[in-house]
Amino acid sequence: MSTVLQEIVEKKHYSFIDGKDVTWQEAVRLSALPLVADGSVSEDYYKQIVSCIEKYGPYMVFEHNIAMPHTTENPIGAFKTGIGFMVSNELIDFGEDEDGEKKEANIFFTLSSVNSDEHMNNIQQLSQIFCNDELIDALAAARTPEDILAAEEKYPCEEED
Amino acid sequence: MAKLDGKKLLACCANGAGSSLMMENAIKKVMTKYSIKPGELRHCAVSEGKSAARNYDVVFCAKTFIKNFEDVGPNTTVIPLKNVMSDKEIEAGLKEAGLLDE
Numbered sequence: 456m457s458t459v460l461q462e463i464v465e466k467k468h469y470s471f472i473d474g475k476d477v478t479w480q481e482a483v484r485l486s487a488l489p490l491v492a493d494g495s496v497s498e499d500y501y502k503q504i505v506s507c508i509e510k511y512g513p514y515m516v517f518e519h520n521i522a523m524p525h526t527t528e529n530p531i532g533a534f535k536t537g538i539g540f541m542v543s544n545e546l547i548d549f550g551e552d553e554d555g556e557k558k559e560a561n562i563f564f565t566l567s568s569v570n571s572d573e574h575m576n577n578i579q580q581l582s583q584i585f586c587n588d589e590l591i592d593a594l595a596a597a598r599t600p601e602d603i604l605a606a607e608e609k610y611p612c613e614e615e616d
Numbered sequence: 617m618a619k620l621d622g623k624k625l626l627a628c629c630a631n632g633a634g635s636s637l638m639m640e641n642a643i644k645k646v647m648t649k650y651s652i653k654p655g656e657l658r659h660c661a662v663s664e665g666k667s668a669a670r671n672y673d674v675v676f677c678a679k680t681f682i683k684n685f686e687d688v689g690p691n692t693t694v695i696p697l698k699n700v701m702s703d704k705e706i707e708a709g710l711k712e713a714g715l716l717d718e
Contacts, residue, residue, distance in 0.1 A: 514678040527631035578637045
C-alpha cells in the first residue's frame with residue numbers, strides 16, 4: 456500500500472507556492488486547489504475551513520509550522536477523501552492563538568474526508584509524519600514532487616504496532 | 617491497577633474529524649506506554665462533546681475549546697492541550713490531574 460506522501464505525488468495533490476504577501480485565507484484556498492483540480496472537493500470547500508479558523512482561532516496550526524486545514528467528516532463540497540499538500544517558501548501568518556502566541560505555517564496538509572477508514576488511515580500516518588522532525592524539515596525544503604518522495608525515503612516513519 | 621483502567625476518555629475538537637482523531641491517537645500512545653486499558657476512548661465534535669462530557673471521566677480538547685466544558689460537573693476532568701498531537705502534554709496533563717502515576 457502506498458503511503459500518504461506517495462499518494463499525494465501519484466494524485467498530483469501537491470503545490471509549491473511563493474508565500475510572499477499571501478494571507479492565511481488565501482493560503483488555505485491555494486492548498487485546496489490540487490484537490491479541486493481532480494474533483495476531490497468543490498471550489499468553495501476551503502471557505503468552511505476559513506470560517507472554522509475565524510471562529511476558533513488557528514488551532515489547526517501545529518508545532519514545526521505545520522498547518523492541517525480541515526473541516527468535518529462528509530462536509531458539503533467534499534467528494535473524495537484526500538490530502539492537499541502545499542509548501543510555501545515563506546511562513547504564512549495565522550495570527551495569534553488564545554495565549555497570544557504567534558502561529559505560522561509553511562507546510563500545509565489540507566484534508567478532505569468522505570470515507571472514514573481512509574481518513575483514519577490518513578490521520579494516523581500524518582500523526583507520525585508530524586512527529587518526524589527530520590522529515591518535516593526535508594518536506595519544508597521540498598520544491599518538487601521528487602523532493603517529497605526523496606524526503607520520505609531518507610527519513611521514513613517507523614511502522615507502528 | 618492503573619487509575620485510568622476502565623475509565624472513559626473523550627477527545628474533542630471543532631469538527632470531530634481531524635484534530636480530535638490525532639488527539640485520540642496520541643492518547644492511545646500514552647495508554648499503551650503505561651499499559652492502561654481505558655473502558656472507552658473516542659473522539660467527537662465539541663458540539664456533541666459539550667453535552668456528552670459529563671458521562672466521561674476525562675475530556676481532552678484543544679485549549680481554544682475549554683470554555684465549552686466549564687459546566688461539566690465534578691466527575692469529569694477536562695484537560696486542555698496546546699498541541700493536540702503531543703503525547704508528552706497528555707502525559708503531563710494526566711499527571712497534573714493526579715490520574716497518572718509517575
